[in-house]
Amino acid sequence: LAKTTQPISMDSYEGQEVNITCSHNNIATNDYITWYQQFPSQGPRFIIQGYKTKVTNEVASLFIPADRKSSTLSLPRVSLSDTAVYYCLVGDYKLSFGAGTTVTVRA
Protein backbone atom coordinates (compact mmCIF):
# COMPACT_ATOMS: atom_id res chain seq x y z
CA LEU A 1 0.00 0.00 0.00
CA ALA A 2 1.58 3.25 -1.18
CA LYS A 3 2.18 5.74 1.60
CA THR A 4 1.36 9.37 0.92
CA THR A 5 2.76 12.64 2.23
CA GLN A 6 0.89 15.91 1.98
CA PRO A 7 1.12 19.27 3.77
CA ILE A 8 -0.67 19.49 7.08
CA SER A 9 -2.32 22.81 6.33
CA MET A 10 -2.67 25.55 3.73
CA ASP A 11 -4.20 29.00 3.90
CA SER A 12 -5.75 30.87 1.00
CA TYR A 13 -8.10 33.71 0.16
CA GLU A 14 -11.34 33.71 -1.75
CA GLY A 15 -10.89 33.71 -5.51
CA GLN A 16 -7.40 32.26 -5.44
CA GLU A 17 -6.29 28.93 -6.83
CA VAL A 18 -5.20 26.34 -4.29
CA ASN A 19 -2.75 23.61 -5.23
CA ILE A 20 -2.15 20.69 -2.87
CA THR A 21 0.72 18.37 -3.70
CA CYS A 22 0.80 14.79 -2.52
CA SER A 23 3.95 12.66 -2.61
CA HIS A 24 3.67 8.92 -3.21
CA ASN A 25 7.14 7.69 -4.12
CA ASN A 26 6.35 3.97 -4.02
CA ILE A 27 3.16 4.04 -6.06
CA ALA A 28 2.51 0.73 -7.83
CA THR A 29 1.90 0.33 -11.55
CA ASN A 30 -1.82 -0.32 -11.18
CA ASP A 31 -2.49 2.25 -8.45
CA TYR A 32 -4.88 5.09 -9.05
CA ILE A 33 -4.74 8.40 -7.18
CA THR A 34 -7.92 9.54 -5.49
CA TRP A 35 -8.75 12.71 -3.60
CA TYR A 36 -11.49 13.14 -1.02
CA GLN A 37 -12.81 16.23 0.74
CA GLN A 38 -14.18 16.29 4.27
CA PHE A 39 -16.16 19.04 5.97
CA PRO A 40 -16.58 19.14 9.76
CA SER A 41 -19.17 16.69 11.07
CA GLN A 42 -19.49 15.00 7.69
CA GLY A 43 -18.00 11.95 6.06
CA PRO A 44 -15.43 12.34 3.28
CA ARG A 45 -16.66 13.04 -0.23
CA PHE A 46 -15.02 11.92 -3.47
CA ILE A 47 -13.54 14.76 -5.50
CA ILE A 48 -11.49 13.31 -8.31
CA GLN A 49 -9.48 10.29 -9.42
CA GLY A 50 -6.74 9.85 -11.98
CA TYR A 51 -3.99 7.57 -13.22
CA LYS A 52 -1.73 9.82 -15.28
CA THR A 53 -1.42 13.24 -16.91
CA LYS A 54 -4.39 15.45 -16.17
CA VAL A 55 -7.98 14.92 -15.11
CA THR A 56 -10.53 17.70 -14.78
CA ASN A 57 -14.08 17.79 -13.54
CA GLU A 58 -16.47 20.49 -12.42
CA VAL A 59 -14.85 20.72 -9.01
CA ALA A 60 -11.09 20.32 -9.45
CA SER A 61 -8.18 19.30 -11.62
CA LEU A 62 -5.65 16.60 -10.88
CA PHE A 63 -2.16 16.81 -12.33
CA ILE A 64 0.02 13.71 -12.37
CA PRO A 65 3.57 13.84 -13.77
CA ALA A 66 4.99 11.07 -15.91
CA ASP A 67 6.81 9.34 -13.04
CA ARG A 68 3.59 9.36 -10.98
CA LYS A 69 5.53 9.84 -7.76
CA SER A 70 3.45 12.86 -6.87
CA SER A 71 0.17 14.46 -7.78
CA THR A 72 -1.34 17.93 -7.41
CA LEU A 73 -4.94 18.71 -6.68
CA SER A 74 -5.90 22.12 -8.02
CA LEU A 75 -8.95 23.96 -6.73
CA PRO A 76 -9.71 26.96 -8.95
CA ARG A 77 -11.07 30.19 -7.49
CA VAL A 78 -11.79 28.89 -4.01
CA SER A 79 -14.58 30.21 -1.85
CA LEU A 80 -15.16 30.11 1.90
CA SER A 81 -17.12 26.89 1.43
CA ASP A 82 -14.00 25.12 0.17
CA THR A 83 -12.57 25.22 3.70
CA ALA A 84 -12.15 21.53 4.48
CA VAL A 85 -9.69 18.69 4.90
CA TYR A 86 -8.42 17.15 1.67
CA TYR A 87 -7.11 13.59 1.56
CA CYS A 88 -4.85 12.04 -1.04
CA LEU A 89 -5.18 8.26 -1.39
CA VAL A 90 -3.26 5.83 -3.52
CA GLY A 91 -4.05 2.23 -4.26
CA ASP A 92 -6.60 -0.38 -3.44
CA TYR A 93 -9.58 -0.64 -1.16
CA LYS A 94 -7.53 -0.41 2.02
CA LEU A 95 -7.65 3.31 1.64
CA SER A 96 -5.13 4.96 3.92
CA PHE A 97 -6.42 8.46 4.44
CA GLY A 98 -3.62 9.82 6.58
CA ALA A 99 -4.10 13.16 8.31
CA GLY A 100 -4.95 15.06 5.14
CA THR A 101 -4.40 18.74 4.36
CA THR A 102 -6.52 21.30 6.15
CA VAL A 103 -7.30 24.09 3.71
CA THR A 104 -8.57 27.32 5.22
CA VAL A 105 -10.05 29.91 2.89
CA ARG A 106 -10.32 33.43 4.23
CA ALA A 107 -12.41 36.34 2.98
Add this chain to the structure above:
Amino acid sequence: EAGVVQSPRYKIIEKKQPVAFWCNPISGHNTLYWYLQNLGQGPELLIRYENEEAVDDSQLPKDRFSAERLKGVDSTLKIQPAELGDSAVYLCASSLDQGQYNEQFFGPGTRLTVL
Protein backbone atom coordinates in the same frame (compact mmCIF):
# COMPACT_ATOMS: atom_id res chain seq x y z
CA GLU B 1 -31.03 9.08 -4.44
CA ALA B 2 -30.71 8.55 -0.70
CA GLY B 3 -27.21 8.51 0.69
CA VAL B 4 -25.65 6.30 3.32
CA VAL B 5 -27.69 6.47 6.49
CA GLN B 6 -26.19 6.03 9.93
CA SER B 7 -27.73 6.06 13.36
CA PRO B 8 -27.48 7.28 15.96
CA ARG B 9 -25.60 10.47 15.08
CA TYR B 10 -24.36 10.88 18.62
CA LYS B 11 -23.96 8.46 21.50
CA ILE B 12 -22.68 9.01 25.02
CA ILE B 13 -22.06 6.01 27.23
CA GLU B 14 -20.07 5.08 30.29
CA LYS B 15 -17.04 2.86 29.98
CA LYS B 16 -17.67 -0.87 30.07
CA GLN B 17 -21.13 -0.40 28.56
CA PRO B 18 -22.03 -1.91 25.18
CA VAL B 19 -22.88 0.23 22.16
CA ALA B 20 -24.07 -0.46 18.64
CA PHE B 21 -24.04 1.57 15.45
CA TRP B 22 -26.28 0.98 12.45
CA CYS B 23 -25.63 1.66 8.79
CA ASN B 24 -27.88 1.49 5.74
CA PRO B 25 -25.82 1.71 2.55
CA ILE B 26 -26.90 3.09 -0.81
CA SER B 27 -29.23 0.68 -2.56
CA GLY B 28 -27.40 -1.68 -4.87
CA HIS B 29 -23.99 -1.14 -3.31
CA ASN B 30 -22.32 -4.47 -2.70
CA THR B 31 -19.37 -3.21 -0.69
CA LEU B 32 -19.69 -1.76 2.77
CA TYR B 33 -16.96 -0.29 4.94
CA TRP B 34 -16.69 0.73 8.57
CA TYR B 35 -14.09 3.31 9.51
CA LEU B 36 -12.95 4.85 12.75
CA GLN B 37 -11.88 8.50 12.77
CA ASN B 38 -10.08 10.06 15.70
CA LEU B 39 -9.97 13.80 16.14
CA GLY B 40 -7.54 15.45 13.76
CA GLN B 41 -6.85 12.26 11.85
CA GLY B 42 -8.15 10.62 8.72
CA PRO B 43 -10.49 7.64 8.69
CA GLU B 44 -8.98 4.22 9.42
CA LEU B 45 -10.55 1.12 7.95
CA LEU B 46 -11.99 -1.34 10.48
CA ILE B 47 -13.78 -3.85 8.26
CA ARG B 48 -14.93 -4.31 4.67
CA TYR B 49 -17.86 -6.37 3.48
CA GLU B 50 -18.58 -7.80 0.08
CA ASN B 51 -22.31 -8.48 0.27
CA GLU B 52 -22.70 -10.37 3.56
CA GLU B 53 -19.11 -11.61 3.75
CA ALA B 54 -16.47 -9.82 5.81
CA VAL B 55 -13.54 -9.99 3.41
CA ASP B 56 -11.15 -7.83 5.39
CA ASP B 57 -11.41 -7.48 9.17
CA SER B 58 -7.69 -7.41 9.91
CA GLN B 59 -7.95 -3.96 11.50
CA LEU B 60 -10.93 -4.81 13.70
CA PRO B 61 -10.08 -5.28 17.43
CA LYS B 62 -11.91 -8.56 17.74
CA ASP B 63 -11.70 -8.79 21.50
CA ARG B 64 -14.31 -6.06 21.87
CA PHE B 65 -15.54 -5.14 18.39
CA SER B 66 -17.90 -7.16 16.24
CA ALA B 67 -19.83 -6.45 13.07
CA GLU B 68 -22.42 -8.07 10.90
CA ARG B 69 -24.13 -7.39 7.61
CA LEU B 70 -27.29 -9.42 7.43
CA LYS B 71 -28.61 -10.23 3.97
CA GLY B 72 -25.86 -8.10 2.47
CA VAL B 73 -27.64 -4.82 3.09
CA ASP B 74 -27.71 -3.11 6.50
CA SER B 75 -24.79 -3.46 8.85
CA THR B 76 -24.25 -3.15 12.59
CA LEU B 77 -20.99 -2.44 14.38
CA LYS B 78 -20.86 -3.28 18.07
CA ILE B 79 -18.43 -2.53 20.86
CA GLN B 80 -18.61 -4.49 24.09
CA PRO B 81 -17.35 -3.36 26.49
CA ALA B 82 -16.51 0.19 25.47
CA GLU B 83 -13.30 1.81 26.69
CA LEU B 84 -12.37 5.46 27.04
CA GLY B 85 -10.10 5.20 24.01
CA ASP B 86 -13.02 4.19 21.80
CA SER B 87 -14.30 7.76 21.78
CA ALA B 88 -14.23 8.69 18.10
CA VAL B 89 -16.41 9.07 15.02
CA TYR B 90 -17.48 5.83 13.38
CA LEU B 91 -18.06 6.19 9.67
CA CYS B 92 -19.87 3.85 7.34
CA ALA B 93 -19.31 3.95 3.58
CA SER B 94 -20.51 1.96 0.61
CA SER B 95 -19.50 1.49 -2.99
CA LEU B 96 -20.90 -0.37 -5.98
CA ASP B 97 -18.11 -2.88 -5.84
CA GLN B 98 -14.70 -3.40 -4.31
CA GLY B 99 -11.52 -1.93 -5.69
CA GLN B 100 -9.91 1.47 -5.88
CA TYR B 101 -11.87 2.45 -8.99
CA ASN B 102 -15.12 2.53 -7.11
CA GLU B 103 -16.06 5.77 -5.43
CA GLN B 104 -16.89 5.40 -1.76
CA PHE B 105 -19.95 7.20 -0.45
CA PHE B 106 -19.77 8.03 3.23
CA GLY B 107 -22.46 8.52 5.81
CA PRO B 108 -22.35 11.38 8.34
CA GLY B 109 -20.89 9.17 11.03
CA THR B 110 -21.75 8.39 14.64
CA ARG B 111 -19.84 10.38 17.24
CA LEU B 112 -19.20 8.18 20.27
CA THR B 113 -18.20 9.61 23.61
CA VAL B 114 -17.16 7.17 26.32
CA LEU B 115 -17.13 8.63 29.84
